[in-house]
Amino acid sequence: MPRTAPPAADAAAPGDSAGAGGGARADGGLIRHRRGWKARVNAWRKRTPLNPYWIDRVHLRRAAEALAPRASGVLLDVGGGERPYGDLFAPHVDRYVGLEYPPMCDNLVPEIWDVLPRVRAIVDVWGDGNRLPIATGSVDTVLLSEVLEHVPEPQLMLAEVARVLRPGGRALVTVPFMAPLHQLPYDYWRYTDEGLRAMFERAGLEVETIDPRGNSAAAAGSLVTQYLLRVFGARSLNCDGSVTMSRWRAPLVLPLVALVQGVFAFAARFTDDRSLCMGWTAVARRPEGS
Numbered sequence: 271m272p273r274t275a276p277p278a279a280d281a282a283a284p285g286d287s288a289g290a291g292g293g294a295r296a297d298g299g300l301i302r303h304r305r306g307w308k309a310r311v312n313a314w315r316k317r318t319p320l321n322p323y324w325i326d327r328v329h330l331r332r333a334a335e336a337l338a339p340r341a342s343g344v345l346l347d348v349g350g351g352e353r354p355y356g357d358l359f360a361p362h363v364d365r366y367v368g369l370e371y372p373p374m375c376d377n378l379v380p381e382i383w384d385v386l387p388r389v390r391a392i393v394d395v396w397g398d399g400n401r402l403p404i405a406t407g408s409v410d411t412v413l414l415s416e417v418l419e420h421v422p423e424p425q426l427m428l429a430e431v432a433r434v435l436r437p438g439g440r441a442l443v444t445v446p447f448m449a450p451l452h453q454l455p456y457d458y459w460r461y462t463d464e465g466l467r468a469m470f471e472r473a474g475l476e477v478e479t480i481d482p483r484g485n486s487a488a489a490a491g492s493l494v495t496q497y498l499l500r501v502f503g504a505r506s507l508n509c510d511g512s513v514t515m516s517r518w519r520a521p522l523v524l525p526l527v528a529l530v531q532g533v534f535a536f537a538a539r540f541t542d543d544r545s546l547c548m549g550w551t552a553v554a555r556r557p558e559g560s
């Protein structure tokens with residue numbers, strides 16, 4: 271598979287004296303030490319309900335766990351980012367190929383520039399999902415995890431997915447139904463299950479399953495959490511839709527966020543109302559003989 275050159279620009283370090291960024295900033299031993307423990311605490315916090323995206327991440331992880339056994343052979347992860355589910359899919363495939371799109375990778379706000387070196391380090395192919403630099407019929411599995419909302423012409427991307435899949439190969443897809451605007455200005459769509467089905471069929475893919483991600487209680491928990499974060503916890507709402515938390519309000523807002531997510535996650539066990547959900551998890555197949 272061809273590999274295009276990665277973009278030349280290195281991630282600049284943010285000028286935030288709090289040490290929130292990473293990248294090329296020169297820092298002394300003391301700061302490095304503080305960033306070390308801060309990074310460890312932050313990594314722990316992100317796995318708990320103190321992370322305002324915890325409830326979404328739990329359900330996305332469950333979706334990936336459900337999809338992973340459907341993967342096989344050569345897997346192409348289109349728009350794979352940091353490959354958050356690589357560990358789940360890798361045992362089921364012979365080869366894992368991550369593709370990223372340079373313009374998106376370079377258009378993030380300083381607060382998340384520290385992600386870029388990590389993403390660049392694991393990308394196998396640079397390219398546009400709408401014009402995949404991949405041979406026709408050469409891939410067994412395509413993973414599209416929270417990507418289809420970021421392209422202006424998702425139907426074109428699905429047609430490309432159908433083209434690169436071998437007959438019988440599968441597209442494993444997750445999309446949001448209810449999610450805050452993110453990665454602006456590249457945030458174009460939210461999906462319903464029937465809308466997704468129609469798009470797969472138009473691309474010549476047979477739908478195997480489309481399942482809701484979460485239920486109305488989980489979705490409500492996510493909404494209330496985002497309200498608390500954005501209205502009470504934010505120091506700034508950034509131009510790409512991300513939120514920088516106020517250092518002073520975080521100790522008050524984050525415990526509340528944790529409580530809300532805990533309560534709604536518990537409530538989610540007792541409802542099967544899926545008329546409101548956080549997103550969809552779908553499997554579609556390129557028909558044999560096509």
Ligand SMILES: C[S@@+](CC[C@H](N)C(=O)[O-])C[C@H]1O[C@@H](n2cnc3c(N)ncnc32)[C@H](O)[C@@H]1O
Nearest residue numbers: 348349350351371374398399400415416417420
């Ligand atoms: C919300 S992130 C999801 C990242 C990762 N798949 C995940 O599940 O965490 C959306 C991703 O779509 C990628 N993307 C956007 N437009 C793309 C395009 N035209 N071709 C390929 N990837 C694209 C972005 O670079 C970004 O990594």
